Amino acid sequence: MAQPTEILKGTLALLILRTLELEPRHGVSIADRIEQITKGTFSVKAGSLFPALHRLEQEGFITGEWSVTDAGRRVKSYRLTTAGRQQLIAEKKQWARIVSAVGLVLDTD
Amino acid sequence: MAQPTEILKGTLALLILRTLELEPRHGVSIADRIEQITKGTFSVKAGSLFPALHRLEQEGFITGEWSVTDAGRRVKSYRLTTAGRQQLIAEKKQWARIVSAVGLVLDTD
């Protein structure tokens, strides 16, 4: 099994898509929110975050746009595309399927 | 996200340990039961199953013993060790933690 704060392979995309569903955010802000909401259970490392964002953009599920914050820092702000919303729905469904299936194995005897 | 019958990296050990908690079984029989219980959501491929069994044995969580079935076929029957029961408890807890954390991200807005 994964280390305590390790994110299971495949679930990061779901977490990112869901976070962007609420509102556009830049990379680090996405990671911060996931860590905060899960009370530290998931800690999204930069080395996982950016490749994941690039994959999602490549696949057309999110689009990034450079902008500048009030504090004057340049950030790349991401938002969901229409395809991304569809993908989020699909991944939620898939996640529910997996949780249900594991539950069956754990609870059936 | 994973394909419908793909097993999330890290969950296979949990599924195997739980299956062996109920009764000793040989490799293929473990895979068959997981596939059956999950109604095909998880299909444990031989190329994943045997390496996983070898890892678990290496780590001392299960022990395998060659035997021969009524039908005369040689099989390696596995059973949980005491350490394996502890590990199962830990992995169940870890899984619950992950499910809960993902749930928070999906449901919090």
Next chain:
DNA sequence: CGGTTGATATCGATTGTCTATATTGAATGC
């Protein structure tokens, strides 16, 4: 005896996360 089947095994490819390091530009300190 040749072919099929069931069970175990292993190799190489793939994929996604992690650690570590690099780069950039702006704010900060003196």
Next chain:
DNA sequence: GCATTCAATATAGACAATCGATATCAACCG
């Protein structure tokens, strides 16, 4: 104004686990 620090993005390389494909072996079948 120059050096330092810092926040944000980026990428390379290590690593781990699953998968597809292939192999072996023994029993059974016809």
